[in-house]
Amino acid sequence: MPSNSRTSSTERLLAGLSERQREAVTHTGGPLLIVAGPGSGKTRVMAHRVAYLIGEKGIPPWKILAVTFTNKAARELRERCERLVGRGSDELQVRTFHGFCSRVLRSDGEHVGLKPEFTIYDDDDQARVVRRILDDLDIDPKQFPPRALLGAVSDAKNNMWSPAQFAERTETYREEVAARVYEAYEGALQRANAVDFDDLLLKTFMLLEGYPEVLEKYQQRYEHLLVDEFQDTNPLQFQIARLLALKSRNICVVGDPDQSIYSWRHADPTNLTDFQATFKGAKVVTLDQSYRSTQVILEAADSVIGNNGGRMEKELWTENSRGKRVTVAEAYNEEEEARLVLEETASLGQKEGIGRNEIAVMYRVNAQSRAFEVACNREGVPYRLVGGVKFYDRREVRDVLAFLRLVANPADDSALERIINVPTRGISARTLAELRRVATLNDVPLLDVVLDISRVQTGDEQPAAFALELATRALNSVGAFGDLVTRLIEQSMALDTTELIDLTVERSGYGAMLREDKERGEERMENLQELKASAEQFGGSEERGQLIDFLENVALVSDVDSLQGGDDVGVEDEAITLITLHQAKGLEYDAVFLVGLEEGLLPHTRSVDDPMQIEEERRLLYVGMTRARKRLYMFRAFQRRFRGQSGAQMASRFLAEIPESLVTTRDIRGHARVADRMPDPMWTRRQVAVPAPRSARRSENEFSAGDRVRHDHFGEGVVVSSTGTGGDTQVTVAFAGQGVKRLMLSFAPLEKVEADGGAGVGRPDGLADPAEAKMEILDPDQFAP
Incomplete structure (x- = not known):
């Protein structure tokens, strides 16, 4: 290609990019770290970098591997690359980490004990295996919940500990139980030719680390590696990326440590600094210009995140308008909070x-959506609820997928256990337990035992291979199920996935069962039709077969990849989105309402005693704030009820980190008040903690948090806070049935109600004493992410 022509194409590719974006796109001299602030165009930069490598540097697309955090991000990056490169992008590898590892293991996993048709177990499959193990070990699942044990197993795998290594490190009885479960769990997965999500990473690392010829194969295959959302990678993912790029050093990672919010998934934001230590001399490009938010929103977000230590410093800026101040509002309770939010959305x-x-x-936790769902339904406001029952989690979909999994991988015990008696076949839990006992005793998959019974039932003269203690009726039922599975496996060889779904639904009796369900059968059958449509759209590769590829794709679908709405509302409809802060990562809206800005919710009650966790909670709020393009609202409630418990709530400490000049406050009646003209106690008290005993605070002013007071017009209430002295004293009071009021004592005198026998000794409207509020904040289990 003539040089002037190449120069022209380069200029066209780089047109519209900022100077720093161009720098990130065109750097090809070794490792590159792109620190990308929210809304800074990182996906655009990644797509243009891929196009630059292909079009300007002549790198074949199949030599480029781009790894993202979610399937949604992978699709978006692939689509952008297609628009820039055209047909040349067809062979570009854009995958999630788990998707990439799955492909590696299907190709070379036999080195680490996996057959190509292995099954990927999800949370429900894992829990089913652990419950069975606890039953076998005679361990009470109430004392040792399966989810908690799986958490310990996951921690061990992410630390790269085998069951034996984990057992060596145990110090308590609970850890000893976890080690026993881990060993049995690994044995169960091995027998089922199955892996969990941690295994996809761990076994890929073991494969690349332990087999130099396999590592060299992938190092030669991929000359350039791009990794998105690097702050969300865990140590295993970091090590896999390191191994792949160790030879070429052509690695580009994109991330923002200020948006690292997945430590509970073992994500480690220090991977960004470790990257610089591992790849010496790596170039660092910081993208700090936001194309999303107003300057006020960016300054407010920066003021919050600036309180975290050890950051990679950056200060976001924009050429967008300065915008309106952040609105902060206090409501009386969660119902009032929801009502005020809906009123503001209408405005x-x-x-x-x-x-x-x-x-x-x-919001911070899913339970907070209830008040908003109730309010939306009452007011006739359409909404979509993110995190409802996902399509692939619906019962009928999971049931049919279990049949398909068993066809693809006959060793998949979890799939067999799910559908051996669905629809009802007269196979009891006792019968299944006997099948499991014999399978475990002989170290074979459950289906081997089932098919042996089926063989004998159909008149085979060979004696039974396994001795079972089952009645004739149970043997007949199990044999009929085995015959069904045999026919499905045989016929699957000549059918595509959509045809196999049809055959499975009818031959299994599932279709007849749904047709008899007059209440929800039609809806559930429609979900199976949608499953067929997804299989038809998916396609698949010939070398592994469409079925295995389709099942792999289903298993790897991320929980943040799709919006699942309430009331069948489509994304294109005029519906408000209700979403947790974790799920909001990567999304943006013109207006964002952050609700529940209270101690115990944000920051979460499980984080308040851990400085590192407080920093993650602050990052979570930062992510939420930077989802907003034009308007940002931050709400809190004085009183909140969860699971029948009610207590006064203290304002989140993070609110005090936003400068008054960036804020407009609003009281419960909706009257705006500019912070720099009328200071709000939320900002004048610069730290949030349980108030000291009243005897230690009487010298400040006449009123203290927790005092009972009476007002001539509003009646009795409880003091939330008090600032100033003398005639300048301003008292914030929660009045029963009247809401939260801020009163200047010089204009609205209050009378203190003594607690030792005067009228109104009882708490108005059942309010808890604010001095005890932090102690009363709710059951931590209900705040799970």
């Missing part, structure tokens, strides 16, 4: 033209 539509589909309500 945004009328006054600013922001439609409901550009509005999101974000």
